[in-house]
Amino acid sequence: MSSSILQLEVAKQALISIFSGIDAQVKQNLKRVLDAFRQHRVGTHHFAGVTGYGHDDLGRQTLDRVFAEIMGSETSAVRVQFVSGTHAIACALFGVLRPGDEMLAVAGAPYDTLEEVIGLRGKSQGSLIEYGISYRQIDLQFDGKIDWESLKIGITHKTRLVLIQRSCGYSWRSSLSIAEIEKIVHIVKQQNPNTVCFVDNCYGEFIETQEPTAVGADLIAGSLIKNPGGTIAPAGGYVAGRAELVEAATCRLTAPGIGSSGGATFDQNRLLFQGLFLAPQMVGEAIKGNHLLAHVFDQLGYRVNPLPLEPRRDVIQAIELGTPKKLIAFCRALQKYSPVGSYLDPVPAEMPGYESQLVMAGGTFIDGSTSELSADGPLREPYIVFCQGGTHWTHLEIALEAAIEAVEFADNS
Structure with missing residues (x-):
């Protein structure tokens, strides 16, 4: 078993109770959505x-x-x-x-x-x-x-x-x-x-x-x-x-x-209604993925925000990687395990509305969707990658196996 897989297995065992709590919260939010759909009698005619x-x-x-x-x-x-x-x-x-x-x-x-x-x-x-x-x-x-x-x-x-x-x-x-x-x-x-x-x-x-x-x-x-x-x-x-x-x-x-x-x-109404119905579950999966990211990279010695086991307040997990090579390597590894555009290599570039160059990984079905798994960061010190979203946390787990190794060898490449 490779070291990256071993680290992920250890992290998953540590997060069992956290994941259970997330599932309970997803249930509450889904009930909130279902109550609203029922209250306003949503039907196919809408x-x-x-x-x-x-x-x-x-x-x-x-x-x-x-x-x-x-x-x-x-x-x-x-x-x-x-x-x-x-x-x-x-x-x-x-x-x-x-x-x-x-x-x-x-x-x-x-x-x-x-x-x-x-x-x-x-x-x-x-x-x-x-x-x-x-x-x-x-x-x-x-x-x-x-x-x-x-x-x-x-x-x-x-x-x-x-x-x-x-x-x-x-x-x-x-x-x-x-x-x-x-x-x-x-x-x-x-x-x-x-x-x-x-x-x-x-x-x-x-x-x-x-x-x-x-x-x-x-x-x-x-x-x-x-x-x-x-x-x-x-x-x-x-x-x-x-x-x-x-x-x-x-x-x-x-x-x-x-x-x-x-x-x-x-x-587009059906997709908007259906997306709203799916949203609590998708957010729950993203939160699980964030916990996994935080736990693994904290164990690897990197600064992470939020910290492992801390309550989540959004779907973003920040990791301070410290060098531009590591930031680019992380994003490229994530891109390789994206469902769309896995063959692309993210490169730093200007983006409308942003002051610094950005490197972005986002092989998503909806262009720019940060509900799906994506990662990006500005090319400026201290070179922080911001990971967002994820339709299911197991997708992030697969991508993480590659990201851990890519970051580990980035400065030697």
């Missing part, structure tokens, strides 16, 4: 789509109600017209904010792709800052945690919206738990009840048994080719929350006066 303007699409309207029920929100808009999670987030921000308003990021710097939306990078693209919206951020503490004391005094009368990024993104910090998001909302509303608490919910759906809107967040947004699409949604994103805020976001997606009433679904 799978039909419309064309053109998209008026009176019964399937889309029902999906919005089902999704809102699951999210614990007043309403939602689930649309294939959202190009990405970043697009859904941008529509939410531009929908809520007006010239003279302030946006405050309360969990440190935002994800790379939001920097140009805000106006921290790039120019003449119509960013928030170019529209006269000011931006501040409360940096994280040295240990990567929320600076609660600064938050308690950080909201002013100008602070129209606080940005709460649930996932760690490309940073070495803990992703936020639902309890932490609830605490942030409570502190913000104490200082200014009119401040909108907006959560970038990407990578976080179905990780716990509640979503941010169920604990007081005013608005959330995310991508359908991440958790809630269940690996089969072909494209799209969502916004959910208070009705007037969701409508404001959809007016940025379409146009004022059209808002959520437009947007043909092009016969």
Whole structure:
């Protein structure tokens, strides 16, 4: 038995009780989905789509109600017209904010792709800052945690919206738990009840048994080719929350006066419903894979985040590999065991919206789907790989056998 297989066998034995707990949580989340489907009487007639303007699409309207029920929100808009999670987030921000308003990021710097939306990078693209919206951020503490004391005094009368990024993104910090998001909302509303608490919910759906809107967040947004699409949604994103805020976001997606009433679904409704049904199980498998990754690479002497056996707060597992060769080798090994494009070798390249070159492994059926197994990382120190998703943890186990050996020999190649 090779050393990599032996390490995986040891890790699996250590994780038996963790895996059992994940299965129990999947059951709770699946019940939440089934209750919503039953409450809104989902039937095959909801799978039909419309064309053109998209008026009176019964399937889309029902999906919005089902999704809102699951999210614990007043309403939602689930649309294939959202190009990405970043697009859904941008529509939410531009929908809520007006010239003279302030946006405050309360969990440190935002994800790379939001920097140009805000106006921290790039120019003449119509960013928030170019529209006269000011931006501040409360940096994280040295240990990567929320600076609660600064938050308690950080909201002013100008602070129209606080940005709460649930996932760690490309940073070495803990992703936020639902309890932490609830605490942030409570502190913000104490200082200014009119401040909108907006959560970038990407990578976080179905990780716990509640979503941010169920604990007081005013608005959330995310991508359908991440958790809630269940690996089969072909494209799209969502916004959910208070009705007037969701409508404001959809007016940025379409146009004022059209808002959520437009947007043909092009016969994609069945996949969106089915993906939502599958989502709790897919997320559970991804969490199992993350635990396996963390356990094995921790034993190999690498820094990992989250740590082995820690509760998961999103579907991302970060491993600090330390050298560009190891980062590239890891991604190439994962690509070789992808179902699509296994013959390709990932190479570092520029990506729209990102400051650094990225190396990405993602032989996925849906282009860019991080619900399926993928790994990527920016080519900058300390060379961290971020692993995401996985339709079944055994797929990751197979890929890991190759990744362990590839990383071990990378610097000698």
